Amino acid sequence: MTTRDRPFILGLTGSIGMGKSAVALMLRALGVPVFDADAAVHALQAPGSPLLPAIEAEFPGTTGPDGVHRQDLGARVFGDRAALARLEAIMHPAVARQREAFLIEHAGEPLVVFDIPLLYEKGHQDKSGGVGLDAVVVVSAPADLQRERVLARPGMTEAKFARILDLQVPDAEKRARADYVIDTGTTLAETERAVAALVGALGVKNCTTDSR
Template identity: 75%
Template structure:
């Protein structure tokens, strides 16, 4: 376990974080995806369905959590959101702990955490890599998503730490504004640098 580096991967919506996470996996780097963990816990047969249904009646069904109903139940209500987080966060932390144990021999592991700075998840990491792209490209990517509107995009951005601040606080910035091969080279360079660093 000694010498293992734990890196946080983050970036605002539409910056290309999922693409970069995929590139890391291609390089053999284990990536823990916090969002995927939540989807698994809240999906069909998910481990948290009982607890969520008990706390927020009518928000789950055979397909797992009804995200719209649950969203409506907690949106804009700090206490209810805190209650939901009190159910979800410990379960995600347990999955992260299991992931760490399974990958104890890996020289480098990555935690893919969308709201890393917003939720204080950067504590205890060896480094943070922020995925970034020019604002116009980010906007174009996000607005091309199904069901996305300019208003929705602005609301999401308002809840996220600004890209410039994320870049300023990061140990590494991965620019996804160019060709995929350029991004892939940046990712490979960062992996090499981290695996070499003791």
């Protein structure tokens, strides 16, 4: 990796049920710092968050002493693009501040990962208007395996799965647009080797790249 004034920033994404969270854990195990956008959102909707009054004002009855009632808020915005845009206008600037703080904290690292589930859906891959990514890796698996994984989740139905897919960029398009693809439709060990190979390919010398 050439000398840089900041880490190489790799965007990590993938459609529902593709194994993105598992790959994020593998990256962490290799010593790569990972910023989890979903975790940041959860923290910003927890009790005591300064965003709660704004969320309550926009979506009355969706917050309380325990923070955001995620099921109630989700019902308000799921499938309603205008409502979702109002929520994002509250959440996204705060997530961006956390992401910037994460980058400052890890400024000396050769590689960091931004785990962003809706990276393509929200245009974050755009270097002119996104989050400053140097490359994107998409986590993917065959459609039948994706369906099996998702429908095994508690509370998931065929109809809900179909609605989620309608809101996401198709997997084939994500793969075509990605700089790298990690296939999780294979064994865990093979996926781990692929993740280690990717870290190695990026020239990251300070991370363990298991030679198994």
